[in-house]
Amino acid sequence: MKLKIREDYLPFSRPSIGEAEISRVVNCLKSGWITTGALAKEFEDKLCALTSAKHAIALNSATAGMHVTLEALNIREGDEILTPSLTFASTVNMIALRGATPVFVDVDYGTLNINPKLIEEKITSRTKAIIPVHFAGAPADMDKILELAGKYNLTVIEDAAHAVGTYYKGISAGGFGNIAIFSFHPIKNITTGEGGMITLSDTLLENKMRLLRFHGIERDAWKRYGKGGNPAYDIAQPGYKYNLPDLLAALGLAQYERWPELNERRCRLAKLYNEGLQGLTGIDLPQSPDYDHIHAWHLYIIKVLSLNRNEFMNKLGEYNIGYGLHFPPAHCLAYVREKYPTQSGALGETERAADKIISLPLFPDMQDDDVQYVCEAIKEIVKYA
Numbered sequence: 001m002k003l004k005i006r007e008d009y010l011p012f013s014r015p016s017i018g019e020a021e022i023s024r025v026v027n028c029l030k031s032g033w034i035t036t037g038a039l040a041k042e043f044e045d046k047l048c049a050l051t052s053a054k055h056a057i058a059l060n061s062a063t064a065g066m067h068v069t070l071e072a073l074n075i076r077e078g079d080e081i082l083t084p085s086l087t088f089a090s091t092v093n094m095i096a097l098r099g100a101t102p103v104f105v106d107v108d109y110g111t112l113n114i115n116p117k118l119i120e121e122k123i124t125s126r127t128k129a130i131i132p133v134h135f136a137g138a139p140a141d142m143d144k145i146l147e148l149a150g151k152y153n154l155t156v157i158e159d160a161a162h163a164v165g166t167y168y169k170g171i172s173a174g175g176f177g178n179i180a181i182f183s184f185h186p187i188k189n190i191t192t193g194e195g196g197m198i199t200l201s202d203t204l205l206e207n208k209m210r211l212l213r214f215h216g217i218e219r220d221a222w223k224r225y226g227k228g229g230n231p232a233y234d235i236a237q238p239g240y241k242y243n244l245p246d247l248l249a250a251l252g253l254a255q256y257e258r259w260p261e262l263n264e265r266r267c268r269l270a271k272l273y274n275e276g277l278q279g280l281t282g283i284d285l286p287q288s289p290d291y292d293h294i295h296a297w298h299l300y301i302i303k304v305l306s307l308n309r310n311e312f313m314n315k316l317g318e319y320n321i322g323y324g325l326h327f328p329p330a331h332c333l334a335y336v337r338e339k340y341p342t343q344s345g346a347l348g349e350t351e352r353a354a355d356k357i358i359s360l361p362l363f364p365d366m367q368d369d370d371v372q373y374v375c376e377a378i379k380e381i382v383k384y385a
């Protein structure tokens with residue numbers, strides 16, 4: 001090893017929290033109202049402005065958003081939902097918990113986004129929805145997906161967990177008139193600690209989702225306990241407890257103000273990785289889609305070819321570098337394999353990528369020379385493999 005090992009650990013991700021975030025959260029704490037109220041509403045309005053969607057519903061996770069969405073759409077046993085297997089398990093969990101069947105569509109090896117050419121052959125009379133993921137912050141090919149959805153009368157649910165600041169042909173993720181679900185988990189482009197947001201334009205569906213979000217009660221707590229509110233309630237159907245508290249929305253609002261700056265930084269770091277790793281044999285760099293888009297660079301994922309990925313991870317650890325894995329394919333998870341067996345080789349490109357992918361450190365407060373250090377470490381690891 002020639003590179004001097006850094007003394008401090010470079011994590012895979014770390015939220016960028018500054019004075020603005022701290023002061024908004026402190027103000028909320030001092031305000032006397034910390035659960036869902038005016039700040040959650042303000043945060044919802046921001047997401048409407050970002051996406052041009054008519055409605056936004058703040059929740060305590062994107063997973064909760066998926067649960068509420070599938071239930072509001074009345075997805076149930078016998079229904080089939082198309083999704084890439086290369087996604088977070090939460091999507092498949094929610095499909096399974098509704099009693100429906102996930103049907104996996106292969107991805108493009110370069111971008112890791114769903115391959116739209118392979119969607120149509122998976123559509124049957126039982127198919128109800130498609131859930132494309134804007135993978136790593138690069139948009140899925142929405143024109144093709146929306147065309148198929150129109151042809152077969154399917155609902156499109158964009159998994160926009162990675163996609164605050166993702167644009168497809170000038171349109172923001174969540175801006176296509178269908179349902180989209182964003183995540184504000186701590187590693188995401190903007191965070192609320194934990195949190196999520198559904199955006200959509202269908203008002204009937206929005207009403208159902210709001211009821212499901214909060215016990216089935218029509219009026220949120222702040223409408224019942226705020227000045228002039230009436231604490232009485234009735235419940236026409238049962239619901240969950242998935243609301244986003246104002247304490248977290250306060251953090252989200254401060255983060256939202258900064259998303260262009262935070263994404264610009266991510267973009268710069270991704271460019272530095274591209275330059276630093278360019279031409280290196282033994283790894284494949286992430287490919288960007290060939291259509292017009294803006295990449296939010298949520299993740300920078302390389303594929304390791306010249307040595308075993310676990311060995312590569314261990315080596316990165318020796319250099320004091322963190323890493324992530326996005327994702328172990330869902331069709332390979334124990335219960336999924338058992339409940340929804342997939343023919344071996346049917347998801348060829350997903351499987352080709354699966355044991356090679358690794359997410360390198362990428363977060364806005366990371367310094368340019370951190371990227372340089374990671375690139376030098378990777379060069380040494382690959383050279384001595």
Ligand SMILES: Cc1ncc(COP(=O)(O)O)c(C=O)c1O
Nearest residue numbers: 061062063088090161183184185
């Ligand atoms: C692609 C994808 N979908 C959904 C989720 C779920 O988000 P949350 O943790 O907010 O429930 C994640 C989170 O990692 C994700 O990466």
